[in-house]
Amino acid sequence: MNKLILAAVLTLLHITPVVVLIKREDAVKTILPTATAFTAREIHLSGPDAHRLHEALDWGPDDGRLTFYTGRSGTAAVGSLTFVRVDTPHGPLEVAVGFDAEGAVARVEVTKATVETKAWVLEAVRSGVLDGYAGLKGGTGADLQAVARTSLLPGGAERYRGKVGQMAAYMLEQIDKGVQRALVSYGWFYRTNAS
Amino acid sequence: MPYDLARLDRRVKWLVTCLLGTFGLAYLFGGWMVALYAGFTPARVARTYAEPTLTAAPETTMVMEHAMPMSAFDAADTAEVHLVDTKLLVQDTHVHVPMYGVIAALLSVVILGLGLSPGWGFGLITLLFSAPWLDFAGMWLTKFASPRFAVLTVAGGFAMGLGYTIVALLAMRRMWLLPAPERTNQ
Numbered sequence: 371m372n373k374l375i376l377a378a379v380l381t382l383l384h385i386t387p388v389v390v391l392i393k394r395e396d397a398v399k400t401i402l403p404t405a406t407a408f409t410a411r412e413i414h415l416s417g418p419d420a421h422r423l424h425e426a427l428d429w430g431p432d433d434g435r436l437t438f439y440t441g442r443s444g445t446a447a448v449g450s451l452t453f454v455r456v457d458t459p460h461g462p463l464e465v466a467v468g469f470d471a472e473g474a475v476a477r478v479e480v481t482k483a484t485v486e487t488k489a490w491v492l493e494a495v496r497s498g499v500l501d502g503y504a505g506l507k508g509g510t511g512a513d514l515q516a517v518a519r520t521s522l523l524p525g526g527a528e529r530y531r532g533k534v535g536q537m538a539a540y541m542l543e544q545i546d547k548g549v550q551r552a553l554v555s556y557g558w559f560y561r562t563n564a565s
Numbered sequence: 566m567p568y569d570l571a572r573l574d575r576r577v578k579w580l581v582t583c584l585l586g587t588f589g590l591a592y593l594f595g596g597w598m599v600a601l602y603a604g605f606t607p608a609r610v611a612r613t614y615a616e617p618t619l620t621a622a623p624e625t626t627m628v629m630e631h632a633m634p635m636s637a638f639d640a641a642d643t644a645e646v647h648l649v650d651t652k653l654l655v656q657d658t659h660v661h662v663p664m665y666g667v668i669a670a671l672l673s674v675v676i677l678g679l680g681l682s683p684g685w686g687f688g689l690i691t692l693l694f695s696a697p698w699l700d701f702a703g704m705w706l707t708k709f710a711s712p713r714f715a716v717l718t719v720a721g722g723f724a725m726g727l728g729y730t731i732v733a734l735l736a737m738r739r740m741w742l743l744p745a746p747e748r749t750n751q
Contacts (some may be wrong), residue, residue, distance in 0.1 A: 387602050394638040408633040417622040432650075434622050439633055459656055559626065 388462065389488050392481045394453065398439065401468030401477045402449045405441025411450075412437050413559045423558070426518040427551055438560045447471055450560065453481065454548040460486045463541070465548030467503075469556055475506040478549055493538035494545060497530055499523060503549050508557035518554050522546050570678035570739045578740045581675060585733045588668065592729055599722065607719050611712035614649055614704045654708065658701055665697035665725075672732045679735050689731060696724035 392400075398408070413436040415423065424430045432455075440450045451468040461484030470476040478500045483491040506522060508514050523530065523546050531539045570581065599605065603613040649657070673690045681689070703717030 387598065395635060398635065398638050408635065409630050410633040412629045412631075414623050414627040414629070416624060416626045419626045420622060434620070439638075457650070457652060461653070 387485050389483050389485055390481065391483055391488070391491070392466075392479055394466070394481060397453075397466040397479045397481050398441075398451065400479060401451050401466060402441035404443050405448050406444075407442045409440050409442070410437055411440060411560065413555075415559070419559070423555065426515060427554060429547075429551055436555050436559055438556070449476055450556075452552050452555065452560075454551045454555075455482075456544045456548045456551075458487065458540075458544055460484060463487060463491060463544055463548070465545055465552070467549055467552035467556075473507055473556070473561060475503045475549070475553065478503045478545070480545060487537075487541060490535070490537040490541045491545075493534050494530075494541040497534050497538070497542070499530060499542055499545065506549075506553065508553040514554050514557045517557075518550060522549050522553070567677045569680060570675070570736060571680070571743060573678070573740070581736060581740065584671065585675070585736060588672075588729060589733060592726060596722075596726070605719060605722070607713070607715040610703070610715035610718050611707055612648075614654070614707040614715065614718070615712045616651075616708055649704070651708065654704055658705075662697060662701060665700075666694070669693040669697065669728075672729065675732055675736050679732075679739050681735075689728065692724060693728045693732070696721050696728055699724060 398405075415430070415434050415436065420430050420434055436452065438450050438452045441448050449468055449470045451466055454465050454467060455462050456465065462482070463480060463484070464482035466479045466481050468476040468478070480491055480495055480500070503522060508517050521543075523542060530542050534542065570578065573581075603610055669690075672693050676686055676689050676693075679686075699717050699721030701718075701721075703714050703719070703721055706714035706717065
């Protein structure tokens with residue numbers, strides 16, 4: 371009976387609510403602490419480019435638009451960041467991926483989870499995996515194709531499986547997916563359309 | 566009448582009371598969450614379930630830049646509508662419709678013991694089962710036919726609440742409030 375009641379309660383919660391783990395403004399300040407001004411670069415993908423991205427990552431932005439935020443200190447660009455949504459059967463999570471001025475990953479933060487995934491995501495983050503992305507560089511062309519096909523997790527997802535629970539390990543893979551998407555999008559579309 | 570709630574063992578009556586109380590608690594929180602993430606008006610429900618209008622992809626990739634004040638990061642974020650996309654709606658429908666059926670069935674079993682006329686019995690059972698149908702039909706039609714169908718989802722939600730309230734009140738009256746002689750006469 372208890373299980374039935376619990377199932378009934380869960381049933382009524384049929385919208386999967388998003389939980390903000392880090393406000394976007396705080397994530398921006400953490401990832402690009404020296405930036406004093408920002409510009410948003412909206413990249414509206416053509417059909418062939420959207421197809422290329424989809425072929426590589428099995429993903430594309432919902433509205434066909436990638437948005438990067440470039441941080442500046444004075445006139446010098448100090449880095450950029452983007453927010454990537456990763457859909458899972460347990461609801462979406464959002465990953466903020468920051469790049470330094472040389473194009474390497476500076477810092478990664480998970481900014482959103484859901485009521486259901488929050489505990490797993492926090493466990494995944496506590497494993498220290500986010501620090502492992504710092505310094506990753508996508509390169510261009512063929513390198514990015516390789517990035518799109520392999521796990522970015524240092525040592526691979528397997529390395530973390532022993533450290534965290536099964537669902538947290540699954541969340542690690544989703545975070546990895548978010549970083550991959552950011553890295554490939556950055557290399558293919560942000561760098562090549564740099565102003 | 567298949568059975569009479571009034572004549573049941575007090576422990577069974579208590580079980581039914583606890584079940585209805587728990588459903589009531591769940592409905593309250595369900596309503597609260599709908600208020601937070603979807604809303605009670607057809608317009609807000611439509612914003613949650615309708616597919617965003619897709620603009621045609623440009624012939625070549627285009628870049629636009631604009632200044633982004635720090636305050637705009639969160640302003641843009643909090644303004645984001647909670648969007649239930651098709652994949653999530655498939656998942657919601659798959660997981661929740663069967664459980665809505667189970668809840669409607671349990672409440673219908675309670676209805677059978679209320680001593681109602683067949684007409685009222687049919688009507689209430691139909692109300693309980695049609696509510697989730699309306700709810701999810703509204704969501705799907707809003708997504709793929711017209712945002713106007715959001716009214717079905719709102720109607721379904723209120724029908725669910727109405728059905729539960731009627732059953733709970735009648736059951737409480739039948740089990741605990743009616744004087745003993747009247748119970749035996751019904």
